[in-house]
Amino acid sequence: MSDLFDQSALASRAEALVEAARKAGADAADALATRSVSLGTQVRHGDLEEMERSETDVLGLRVLVGQRQATVSTRDPEGTGFASLAERAVAMARSAPADPYAGLATADLYAHDLPDLDLLDRTEVSAEELVARAKAAEEAGLSVAGVTNSGGASASWSLSGIVLATSEGFSGRHMGSRHSVSFQAVAGTGTAMERDYDYTVAAYMDDLEDAATIGRRAGERAVKRLGPRKIETGRLPVVFDPRVATGLVGSVAGALNGSAIARGSTFLGRSLGQKILPDDVTIVDDATIRRGLRSHPFDAEGIAPRRLALVGGAS
Structure with missing residues (x-):
């Protein structure tokens, strides 16, 4: 091997x-x-x-x-x-x-x-x-x-x-x-x-x-999950399972994708500098995390990775 x-x-x-x-x-x-x-x-x-x-x-x-x-x-x-x-x-x-x-x-x-x-x-x-x-x-x-x-x-x-x-x-x-x-x-x-x-x-x-x-x-x-009950229609707080987080972040990341912006197929095409999520939410792309599942020392074009704050925070 x-x-x-x-x-x-x-x-x-x-x-x-x-x-x-x-x-x-x-x-x-x-x-x-x-x-x-x-x-x-x-x-x-x-x-x-x-x-x-x-x-x-x-x-x-x-x-x-x-x-x-x-x-x-x-x-x-x-x-x-x-x-x-x-x-x-x-x-x-x-x-x-x-x-x-x-x-x-x-x-x-x-x-x-x-x-x-x-x-x-x-x-x-x-x-x-x-x-x-x-x-x-x-x-x-x-x-x-x-x-x-x-x-x-x-x-x-x-x-x-x-x-x-x-x-x-x-x-x-x-x-x-x-x-x-x-x-x-x-x-x-x-x-x-x-x-x-x-x-x-x-x-x-x-x-x-x-x-x-x-x-x-x-x-x-x-x-x-057994025995689910139907609730009455109303305005209610929603609590997401932690596993849902990747899906939510993925939706935002997809909307921020450069090709989607170039094609005009994203709802965030004109949102640079605008508030799209609550102030306490920060989404960071960081490919330098040790043992990270998506980490890499360089990308497919040879470019060095850097920490990039996509939403909130500072790069």
């Missing part, structure tokens, strides 16, 4: 792809190589229902001819077709419409000193360990009084990483890991059945919550 952590071959291919693009006539180019490895298991009533493993390496090339650009991708592991791929990409770019915003990042934006964000857990996880973890969650959930069935338990492990090389001289790589456990419980019987779930996910296996805790909490949540 140790070879999966070695990105040196991917880095060489990315650099070779950029060089092929320059030889084909591109004014500028960048190549992004991605690696994705995952292993997942699912059990139900103590039996293994599904096990899946995948390993994928993909290289993407972006070429620019003036302010015209094109993007192509390949899974060629040896690079034997890089020259013809780059030629086709350059031909596509010459036929594309000019984009005044197309271009590589400027040198001052590149991440030169990559921070150690501790994103990669090198713990080797076996399928047997994942099955045992899923079974532990399910057993704990089924032991909760009122839980009548299992919707299934799962446990997974994955690696993902990128290598970026640009014609402007930037070269960088990073990789991260992810572990997870989840369980879905069913409570009640007949038409009065309810279901709920719980999960834990972390970059490091040691940071996961105990699988049995996940199972019990899912079972307790399902049982609490």
Whole structure:
């Protein structure tokens, strides 16, 4: 499994792809190589229902001819077709419409000193360990009084990483890991059945919550849903479950997305500097959190991350 952590071959291919693009006539180019490895298991009533493993390496090339650009991708592991791929990409770019915003990042934006964000857990996880973890969650959930069935338990492990090389001289790589456990419980019987779930996910296996805790909490949540009552119509306070927070933040982040603003498809298109949430709500995009699930030392263009206050606060 140790070879999966070695990105040196991917880095060489990315650099070779950029060089092929320059030889084909591109004014500028960048190549992004991605690696994705995952292993997942699912059990139900103590039996293994599904096990899946995948390993994928993909290289993407972006070429620019003036302010015209094109993007192509390949899974060629040896690079034997890089020259013809780059030629086709350059031909596509010459036929594309000019984009005044197309271009590589400027040198001052590149991440030169990559921070150690501790994103990669090198713990080797076996399928047997994942099955045992899923079974532990399910057993704990089924032991909760009122839980009548299992919707299934799962446990997974994955690696993902990128290598970026640009014609402007930037070269960088990073990789991260992810572990997870989840369980879905069913409570009640007949038409009065309810279901709920719980999960834990972390970059490091040691940071996961105990699988049995996940199972019990899912079972307790399902049982609490039993016997819902109808309330009279009126103006009432609303209390959101903590799990709803990501959905609310996601809706705001989607509305603030640059492409949505450019297309005019967002309700926040003209809200810069305006109050859109209560004063005590701050939404911050910070990709530098140690062991953060979305943290990274540089983005897909090689730009160094920084803490950005999207709503309230100060960057």
